[in-house]
Amino acid sequence: xxxxxxxFSVEELYTVLNAVMDPEVPVLSVVELGIVRGxxxxxxxxxxxxxxxxxxxxxxAVIERDIVAALHAYGVEDVQVKTIYSPAWTTDWIPADARExxxxxxxxxxxxxxxxxxxxxxxxxxxxRCPYCGSIETDIQSDFGSTACKAxxxxxxxxxxxxxxKAI
Amino acid sequence: MVKKADSSAASPPQNDTVEYLLRLGDDRxxxxxxxxxxxxxxxxxxxxxxxxxxxxxxxxxxxxxxxxAGQTENAGRDADAxxxxxxxxxxxxxxxxxxxKGDFAFTIARQFFFSVYSMLLADxxxxxxxxxLAGIAxxxxxxxxxxxxxxxxWMLKLGDGTEESHARLQSAVDELWRYTGELFLTDDIEQRLxxxxxxxxxxxxxxxWREQVNGVLRESGIKTPEVKWMQRGGRxxxxxxxxxHMLAEMQILQRQHPGAEW
Numbered sequence: 001x002x003x004x005x006x007x008f009s010v011e012e013l014y015t016v017l018n019a020v021m022d023p024e025v026p027v028l029s030v031v032e033l034g035i036v037r038g039x040x041x042x043x044x045x046x047x048x049x050x051x052x053x054x055x056x057x058x059x060x061a062v063i064e065r066d067i068v069a070a071l072h073a074y075g076v077e078d079v080q081v082k083t084i085y086s087p088a089w090t091t092d093w094i095p096a097d098a099r100e101x102x103x104x105x106x107x108x109x110x111x112x113x114x115x116x117x118x119x120x121x122x123x124x125x126x127x128x129r130c131p132y133c134g135s136i137e138t139d140i141q142s143d144f145g146s147t148a149c150k151a152x153x154x155x156x157x158x159x160x161x162x163x164x165x166k167a168i
Numbered sequence: 169m170v171k172k173a174d175s176s177a178a179s180p181p182q183n184d185t186v187e188y189l190l191r192l193g194d195d196r197x198x199x200x201x202x203x204x205x206x207x208x209x210x211x212x213x214x215x216x217x218x219x220x221x222x223x224x225x226x227x228x229x230x231x232x233x234x235x236x237a238g239q240t241e242n243a244g245r246d247a248d249a250x251x252x253x254x255x256x257x258x259x260x261x262x263x264x265x266x267x268x269k270g271d272f273a274f275t276i277a278r279q280f281f282f283s284v285y286s287m288l289l290a291d292x293x294x295x296x297x298x299x300x301l302a303g304i305a306x307x308x309x310x311x312x313x314x315x316x317x318x319x320x321x322w323m324l325k326l327g328d329g330t331e332e333s334h335a336r337l338q339s340a341v342d343e344l345w346r347y348t349g350e351l352f353l354t355d356d357i358e359q360r361l362x363x364x365x366x367x368x369x370x371x372x373x374x375x376x377w378r379e380q381v382n383g384v385l386r387e388s389g390i391k392t393p394e395v396k397w398m399q400r401g402g403r404x405x406x407x408x409x410x411x412x413h414m415l416a417e418m419q420i421l422q423r424q425h426p427g428a429e430w
Binding site for chain 2: 142
Protein backbone atom coordinates (compact mmCIF):
# COMPACT_ATOMS: atom_id res chain seq x y z
CA UNK A 1 0.00 0.00 0.00
CA UNK A 2 1.18 3.48 -0.75
CA UNK A 3 1.80 5.32 2.56
CA UNK A 4 3.56 8.34 1.14
CA UNK A 5 0.99 10.83 2.44
CA UNK A 6 -0.70 10.60 5.84
CA UNK A 7 -4.45 10.11 5.49
CA PHE A 8 -5.20 13.15 7.68
CA SER A 9 -3.59 16.56 7.77
CA VAL A 10 -2.83 18.26 11.07
CA GLU A 11 -4.80 21.32 9.90
CA GLU A 12 -8.02 19.42 9.28
CA LEU A 13 -7.68 17.63 12.63
CA TYR A 14 -7.35 20.98 14.38
CA THR A 15 -10.58 22.06 12.68
CA VAL A 16 -12.27 18.97 14.16
CA LEU A 17 -10.81 19.69 17.62
CA ASN A 18 -11.91 23.32 17.41
CA ALA A 19 -15.48 22.04 17.56
CA VAL A 20 -14.84 20.11 20.82
CA MET A 21 -16.14 22.39 23.54
CA ASP A 22 -15.05 22.48 27.15
CA PRO A 23 -17.82 20.77 29.16
CA GLU A 24 -17.80 23.46 31.88
CA VAL A 25 -17.32 26.49 29.63
CA PRO A 26 -19.16 25.47 26.48
CA VAL A 27 -18.32 28.67 24.55
CA LEU A 28 -14.64 27.76 24.36
CA SER A 29 -13.10 24.85 22.51
CA VAL A 30 -10.38 22.69 23.97
CA VAL A 31 -8.01 24.30 21.44
CA GLU A 32 -8.92 27.87 22.47
CA LEU A 33 -8.47 26.96 26.13
CA GLY A 34 -4.96 25.75 25.37
CA ILE A 35 -5.68 22.23 26.60
CA VAL A 36 -4.63 20.74 23.24
CA ARG A 37 -0.85 21.14 23.04
CA GLY A 38 -0.18 19.31 19.80
CA UNK A 39 -1.48 16.93 17.15
CA UNK A 40 0.80 14.34 15.53
CA UNK A 41 -0.09 12.15 12.62
CA UNK A 42 1.97 9.01 12.23
CA UNK A 43 0.64 6.90 9.41
CA UNK A 44 -2.95 6.22 10.47
CA UNK A 45 -2.41 6.91 14.14
CA UNK A 46 -3.32 10.34 15.48
CA UNK A 47 -1.82 11.41 18.81
CA UNK A 48 -3.33 14.40 20.58
CA UNK A 49 -1.23 15.89 23.38
CA UNK A 50 -3.27 17.49 26.12
CA UNK A 51 -2.37 19.22 29.35
CA UNK A 52 -4.68 19.38 32.36
CA UNK A 53 -5.91 22.78 33.52
CA UNK A 54 -6.09 22.27 37.28
CA UNK A 55 -4.58 19.10 38.81
CA UNK A 56 -7.94 17.95 40.08
CA UNK A 57 -10.14 19.21 37.25
CA UNK A 58 -12.78 16.50 36.84
CA UNK A 59 -13.56 17.75 33.33
CA UNK A 60 -10.29 16.44 31.90
CA ALA A 61 -11.59 12.86 31.68
CA VAL A 62 -14.67 14.11 29.80
CA ILE A 63 -12.49 16.27 27.54
CA GLU A 64 -10.29 13.32 26.61
CA ARG A 65 -13.35 11.23 25.86
CA ASP A 66 -14.87 14.01 23.74
CA ILE A 67 -11.63 14.42 21.77
CA VAL A 68 -11.50 10.70 20.98
CA ALA A 69 -15.21 10.66 20.06
CA ALA A 70 -14.88 13.68 17.73
CA LEU A 71 -11.90 12.20 15.90
CA HIS A 72 -13.59 8.80 15.63
CA ALA A 73 -16.65 10.50 14.15
CA TYR A 74 -14.36 12.18 11.62
CA GLY A 75 -13.04 8.79 10.55
CA VAL A 76 -9.81 8.54 12.53
CA GLU A 77 -9.75 5.03 13.91
CA ASP A 78 -6.53 5.04 15.87
CA VAL A 79 -6.59 7.94 18.35
CA GLN A 80 -4.16 8.26 21.25
CA VAL A 81 -4.45 10.96 23.90
CA LYS A 82 -1.17 11.77 25.60
CA THR A 83 -1.02 13.87 28.78
CA ILE A 84 1.91 16.24 29.13
CA TYR A 85 2.71 18.31 32.22
CA SER A 86 5.30 20.78 31.04
CA PRO A 87 4.92 23.63 30.38
CA ALA A 88 2.09 23.90 32.91
CA TRP A 89 -1.23 25.22 31.63
CA THR A 90 -1.80 28.95 32.01
CA THR A 91 -4.74 31.21 31.22
CA ASP A 92 -2.25 33.40 29.31
CA TRP A 93 -2.68 30.92 26.42
CA ILE A 94 -6.33 31.93 25.88
CA PRO A 95 -6.39 34.25 22.83
CA ALA A 96 -8.12 37.65 22.72
CA ASP A 97 -11.13 36.53 20.65
CA ALA A 98 -11.78 33.64 23.04
CA ARG A 99 -11.64 36.07 25.98
CA GLU A 100 -14.36 38.12 24.32
CA UNK A 101 -16.47 34.94 23.95
CA UNK A 102 -16.07 34.34 27.67
CA UNK A 103 -17.18 37.88 28.50
CA UNK A 104 -20.22 37.64 26.20
CA UNK A 105 -21.10 34.36 27.96
CA UNK A 106 -21.11 36.18 31.33
CA UNK A 107 -17.71 35.11 32.63
CA UNK A 108 -15.11 37.82 33.24
CA UNK A 109 -11.96 36.85 31.30
CA UNK A 110 -8.68 36.25 33.17
CA UNK A 111 -6.12 38.97 33.72
CA UNK A 112 -2.42 38.29 33.19
CA UNK A 113 -0.99 35.47 35.32
CA UNK A 114 1.83 36.66 37.55
CA UNK A 115 3.53 33.89 39.45
CA UNK A 116 6.69 35.66 40.45
CA UNK A 117 5.14 38.35 42.60
CA UNK A 118 4.78 37.49 46.31
CA UNK A 119 1.31 36.28 47.29
CA UNK A 120 -0.65 39.33 48.45
CA UNK A 121 -2.19 38.14 51.73
CA UNK A 122 -4.86 40.40 53.19
CA UNK A 123 -4.49 42.91 50.37
CA UNK A 124 -7.38 44.12 48.26
CA UNK A 125 -7.07 42.92 44.69
CA UNK A 126 -7.75 45.07 41.65
CA UNK A 127 -11.48 44.96 40.87
CA UNK A 128 -12.62 42.79 37.97
CA ARG A 129 -14.85 44.40 35.34
CA CYS A 130 -18.47 43.19 35.37
CA PRO A 131 -19.10 41.17 32.19
CA TYR A 132 -22.78 42.27 32.18
CA CYS A 133 -22.74 46.05 32.61
CA GLY A 134 -19.03 46.85 32.26
CA SER A 135 -18.79 48.52 35.67
CA ILE A 136 -15.57 48.28 37.62
CA GLU A 137 -17.51 48.75 40.90
CA THR A 138 -17.29 45.09 41.82
CA ASP A 139 -16.26 43.07 44.87
CA ILE A 140 -14.74 39.62 45.04
CA GLN A 141 -16.75 37.14 47.12
CA SER A 142 -14.37 34.20 46.87
CA ASP A 143 -11.34 33.04 44.89
CA PHE A 144 -13.12 29.71 44.50
CA GLY A 145 -16.33 29.21 42.55
CA SER A 146 -18.48 26.61 40.87
CA THR A 147 -15.42 25.05 39.23
CA ALA A 148 -11.72 25.09 40.10
CA CYS A 149 -11.00 27.68 37.41
CA LYS A 150 -13.46 30.38 38.53
CA ALA A 151 -13.76 33.04 41.23
CA UNK A 152 -17.02 34.63 42.39
CA UNK A 153 -17.64 38.39 42.26
CA UNK A 154 -20.63 40.65 42.66
CA UNK A 155 -21.27 43.89 40.79
CA UNK A 156 -22.31 46.88 42.91
CA UNK A 157 -23.63 48.75 39.87
CA UNK A 158 -26.01 46.20 38.37
CA UNK A 159 -26.24 43.91 41.43
CA UNK A 160 -25.35 40.91 39.33
CA UNK A 161 -23.19 38.17 40.84
CA UNK A 162 -20.76 36.88 38.21
CA UNK A 163 -17.85 34.53 37.78
CA UNK A 164 -14.32 35.29 36.70
CA UNK A 165 -12.08 32.86 34.87
CA LYS A 166 -9.19 33.39 37.22
CA ALA A 167 -5.65 33.96 36.05
CA ILE A 168 -3.35 31.03 36.70
CA MET B 169 23.25 21.48 61.06
CA VAL B 170 21.02 19.43 58.84
CA LYS B 171 18.35 17.64 60.85
CA LYS B 172 17.78 14.05 59.89
CA ALA B 173 14.85 11.68 60.22
CA ASP B 174 15.53 7.97 60.69
CA SER B 175 16.86 6.66 57.42
CA SER B 176 16.34 3.36 55.74
CA ALA B 177 19.14 1.25 54.32
CA ALA B 178 20.65 2.03 50.93
CA SER B 179 18.37 1.14 48.07
CA PRO B 180 18.41 1.37 44.27
CA PRO B 181 17.91 4.89 42.86
CA GLN B 182 14.40 4.30 41.56
CA ASN B 183 13.32 3.12 45.03
CA ASP B 184 14.46 6.45 46.42
CA THR B 185 12.42 8.23 43.78
CA VAL B 186 9.31 6.15 44.48
CA GLU B 187 9.67 6.81 48.21
CA TYR B 188 10.03 10.53 47.57
CA LEU B 189 7.01 10.65 45.27
CA LEU B 190 4.96 8.79 47.88
CA ARG B 191 5.89 11.41 50.49
CA LEU B 192 4.79 14.21 48.18
CA GLY B 193 1.65 12.41 47.05
CA ASP B 194 0.58 11.15 50.48
CA ASP B 195 0.81 14.60 52.11
CA ARG B 196 -1.60 15.94 49.52
CA UNK B 197 -3.93 12.95 49.45
CA UNK B 198 -4.32 12.81 53.22
CA UNK B 199 -4.66 16.56 53.67
CA UNK B 200 -7.04 16.74 50.69
CA UNK B 201 -9.20 14.05 52.25
CA UNK B 202 -9.21 15.83 55.62
CA UNK B 203 -10.24 19.04 53.91
CA UNK B 204 -13.01 17.28 51.99
CA UNK B 205 -14.58 16.42 55.36
CA UNK B 206 -15.73 20.05 55.48
CA UNK B 207 -17.94 19.60 52.42
CA UNK B 208 -21.45 20.49 53.59
CA UNK B 209 -20.19 21.65 57.00
CA UNK B 210 -18.29 24.89 56.44
CA UNK B 211 -19.46 28.05 58.25
CA UNK B 212 -20.67 29.78 55.07
CA UNK B 213 -21.51 28.61 51.56
CA UNK B 214 -18.58 30.39 49.85
CA UNK B 215 -16.21 28.74 52.30
CA UNK B 216 -17.75 25.34 51.75
CA UNK B 217 -17.06 25.75 48.04
CA UNK B 218 -13.55 27.12 48.61
CA UNK B 219 -12.49 24.28 50.93
CA UNK B 220 -13.91 21.68 48.55
CA UNK B 221 -12.05 23.32 45.65
CA UNK B 222 -8.76 23.30 47.55
CA UNK B 223 -9.34 19.68 48.54
CA UNK B 224 -9.88 18.89 44.88
CA UNK B 225 -6.60 20.59 43.94
CA UNK B 226 -4.75 18.58 46.60
CA UNK B 227 -6.30 15.26 45.62
CA UNK B 228 -5.58 16.13 41.97
CA UNK B 229 -1.93 16.83 42.77
CA UNK B 230 -1.80 13.55 44.72
CA UNK B 231 -3.24 11.75 41.71
CA UNK B 232 -0.47 13.08 39.45
CA UNK B 233 2.27 12.33 41.98
CA UNK B 234 1.04 8.83 42.86
CA UNK B 235 0.57 8.02 39.17
CA UNK B 236 4.21 8.96 38.62
CA ALA B 237 5.22 6.93 41.69
CA GLY B 238 3.42 3.88 40.29
CA GLN B 239 5.03 4.33 36.85
CA THR B 240 8.49 4.70 38.42
CA GLU B 241 7.97 1.68 40.64
CA ASN B 242 6.84 -0.30 37.58
CA ALA B 243 5.11 -2.99 39.63
CA GLY B 244 1.62 -2.54 38.22
CA ARG B 245 0.27 -0.16 40.87
CA ASP B 246 -1.60 2.91 39.66
CA ALA B 247 -2.67 5.93 41.75
CA ASP B 248 -5.88 4.17 42.83
CA ALA B 249 -4.01 1.09 44.02
CA UNK B 250 -1.59 3.27 45.98
CA UNK B 251 -4.38 5.36 47.51
CA UNK B 252 -6.92 2.67 48.32
CA UNK B 253 -4.91 -0.48 48.91
CA UNK B 254 -2.02 0.59 51.12
CA UNK B 255 -2.15 0.31 54.90
CA UNK B 256 -1.30 3.15 57.25
CA UNK B 257 2.23 1.83 57.85
CA UNK B 258 2.97 2.31 54.16
CA UNK B 259 1.74 5.90 54.07
CA UNK B 260 4.52 8.50 54.04
CA UNK B 261 2.64 11.71 54.84
CA UNK B 262 3.64 14.05 57.65
CA UNK B 263 1.67 13.87 60.90
CA UNK B 264 0.51 17.45 60.29
CA UNK B 265 -1.59 16.32 57.32
CA UNK B 266 -3.43 13.52 59.12
CA UNK B 267 -4.64 15.25 62.29
CA UNK B 268 -8.45 15.44 62.52
CA LYS B 269 -9.91 18.58 60.98
CA GLY B 270 -10.73 20.26 64.31
CA ASP B 271 -12.60 23.55 64.21
CA PHE B 272 -12.44 26.07 61.37
CA ALA B 273 -9.49 27.90 62.94
CA PHE B 274 -7.55 24.63 63.22
CA THR B 275 -8.24 23.80 59.58
CA ILE B 276 -7.21 27.29 58.43
CA ALA B 277 -3.99 27.33 60.47
CA ARG B 278 -3.01 23.89 59.19
CA GLN B 279 -3.79 24.88 55.60
CA PHE B 280 -1.73 28.01 55.99
CA PHE B 281 1.28 26.20 57.47
CA PHE B 282 1.14 23.49 54.82
CA SER B 283 0.41 25.79 51.87
CA VAL B 284 3.36 28.09 52.53
CA TYR B 285 5.62 25.03 52.81
CA SER B 286 4.12 23.51 49.65
CA MET B 287 4.53 26.77 47.73
CA LEU B 288 8.23 27.00 48.61
CA LEU B 289 8.72 23.31 47.82
CA ALA B 290 6.94 23.50 44.45
CA ASP B 291 8.88 26.60 43.49
CA UNK B 292 12.21 24.80 44.02
CA UNK B 293 10.99 21.48 42.63
CA UNK B 294 10.38 23.07 39.23
CA UNK B 295 14.11 22.48 38.66
CA UNK B 296 13.85 18.71 39.23
CA UNK B 297 15.82 16.54 36.81
CA UNK B 298 12.68 14.40 36.41
CA UNK B 299 10.81 16.33 33.77
CA UNK B 300 7.31 15.13 34.69
CA LEU B 301 7.92 15.98 38.34
CA ALA B 302 9.14 19.45 37.37
CA GLY B 303 5.96 19.93 35.30
CA ILE B 304 3.72 18.79 38.17
CA ALA B 305 5.60 21.16 40.50
CA UNK B 306 4.96 24.06 38.15
CA UNK B 307 1.24 23.29 38.23
CA UNK B 308 1.31 22.81 42.02
CA UNK B 309 2.96 26.19 42.47
CA UNK B 310 0.21 28.02 40.56
CA UNK B 311 -2.55 26.31 42.53
CA UNK B 312 -0.83 26.60 45.88
CA UNK B 313 -0.42 30.36 45.55
CA UNK B 314 -4.23 30.58 45.64
CA UNK B 315 -4.27 28.30 48.69
CA UNK B 316 -1.76 30.51 50.51
CA UNK B 317 -3.83 33.60 49.81
CA UNK B 318 -7.03 31.89 50.93
CA UNK B 319 -5.70 30.60 54.25
CA UNK B 320 -3.52 33.68 54.79
CA UNK B 321 -6.51 36.01 54.40
CA TRP B 322 -8.40 33.92 56.96
CA MET B 323 -5.45 33.95 59.39
CA LEU B 324 -5.72 37.75 59.42
CA LYS B 325 -9.51 37.75 59.71
CA LEU B 326 -9.60 35.23 62.55
CA GLY B 327 -6.59 36.57 64.43
CA ASP B 328 -7.75 40.15 64.13
CA GLY B 329 -11.46 39.30 64.43
CA THR B 330 -13.48 38.69 67.58
CA GLU B 331 -12.17 37.59 70.95
CA GLU B 332 -13.41 34.10 70.26
CA SER B 333 -11.94 33.81 66.76
CA HIS B 334 -8.62 35.09 68.09
CA ALA B 335 -8.61 32.61 70.99
CA ARG B 336 -9.50 29.71 68.71
CA LEU B 337 -6.76 30.60 66.22
CA GLN B 338 -4.14 31.00 68.95
CA SER B 339 -5.12 27.64 70.38
CA ALA B 340 -4.92 26.02 66.92
CA VAL B 341 -1.48 27.52 66.25
CA ASP B 342 -0.25 26.36 69.67
CA GLU B 343 -1.52 22.83 69.01
CA LEU B 344 -0.20 22.59 65.43
CA TRP B 345 3.22 24.16 65.86
CA ARG B 346 4.89 20.98 67.12
CA TYR B 347 3.88 19.22 63.90
CA THR B 348 5.50 21.76 61.57
CA GLY B 349 9.10 20.62 62.19
CA GLU B 350 8.57 17.38 60.28
CA LEU B 351 7.98 19.33 57.07
CA PHE B 352 11.65 20.30 57.08
CA LEU B 353 13.24 17.00 58.15
CA THR B 354 15.55 15.63 55.52
CA ASP B 355 17.13 12.18 55.44
CA ASP B 356 19.55 10.03 53.38
CA ILE B 357 16.89 9.20 50.79
CA GLU B 358 16.18 12.85 50.13
CA GLN B 359 19.88 13.77 50.19
CA ARG B 360 20.75 11.13 47.60
CA LEU B 361 17.99 12.54 45.39
CA UNK B 362 19.22 16.09 45.99
CA UNK B 363 22.62 14.99 44.68
CA UNK B 364 20.91 13.66 41.56
CA UNK B 365 19.02 16.97 41.27
CA UNK B 366 15.69 15.12 41.56
CA UNK B 367 14.56 16.37 44.97
CA UNK B 368 14.59 19.55 47.02
CA UNK B 369 16.48 19.63 50.33
CA UNK B 370 13.47 20.51 52.46
CA UNK B 371 15.61 21.61 55.41
CA UNK B 372 16.59 24.60 53.25
CA UNK B 373 12.95 25.72 53.04
CA UNK B 374 12.55 26.29 56.77
CA UNK B 375 14.01 29.80 57.02
CA UNK B 376 11.79 31.12 54.21
CA TRP B 377 8.77 29.41 55.72
CA ARG B 378 9.40 30.93 59.16
CA GLU B 379 9.79 34.37 57.68
CA GLN B 380 6.48 34.23 55.80
CA VAL B 381 4.55 32.48 58.57
CA ASN B 382 5.87 34.70 61.36
CA GLY B 383 4.99 37.79 59.31
CA VAL B 384 1.35 36.71 59.02
CA LEU B 385 1.18 35.59 62.67
CA ARG B 386 2.50 38.97 63.75
CA GLU B 387 -0.03 40.79 61.59
CA SER B 388 -2.80 38.54 62.96
CA GLY B 389 -1.83 39.37 66.54
CA ILE B 390 -1.05 35.69 67.17
CA LYS B 391 1.95 34.69 69.29
CA THR B 392 4.47 32.33 67.72
CA PRO B 393 4.65 29.34 70.07
CA GLU B 394 7.90 28.51 71.84
CA VAL B 395 8.08 24.80 71.17
CA LYS B 396 11.34 22.95 71.37
CA TRP B 397 10.19 19.39 70.70
CA MET B 398 8.83 18.65 67.25
CA GLN B 399 6.73 15.56 66.53
CA ARG B 400 7.92 13.25 63.78
CA GLY B 401 7.35 9.79 62.35
CA GLY B 402 4.96 10.06 59.41
CA ARG B 403 7.70 9.95 56.78
CA UNK B 404 8.75 6.48 58.01
CA UNK B 405 5.22 5.17 58.53
CA UNK B 406 4.89 5.86 62.27
CA UNK B 407 1.57 7.61 62.35
CA UNK B 408 -0.88 8.89 64.92
CA UNK B 409 -3.95 6.78 65.65
CA UNK B 410 -5.94 9.21 63.50
CA UNK B 411 -4.60 8.05 60.13
CA UNK B 412 -5.96 4.52 60.52
CA HIS B 413 -9.46 5.81 61.22
CA MET B 414 -9.27 8.14 58.24
CA LEU B 415 -8.06 5.39 55.90
CA ALA B 416 -10.76 3.03 57.13
CA GLU B 417 -13.33 5.51 55.89
CA MET B 418 -11.46 6.49 52.73
CA GLN B 419 -10.68 2.93 51.66
CA ILE B 420 -13.76 1.01 52.76
CA LEU B 421 -15.35 0.80 49.33
CA GLN B 422 -12.29 -0.66 47.58
CA ARG B 423 -11.60 -2.95 50.53
CA GLN B 424 -15.13 -4.37 50.57
CA HIS B 425 -15.72 -4.35 46.83
CA PRO B 426 -12.26 -4.70 45.22
CA GLY B 427 -12.10 -3.14 41.77
CA ALA B 428 -15.45 -1.38 42.11
CA GLU B 429 -15.97 1.49 39.67
CA TRP B 430 -18.66 4.11 39.24
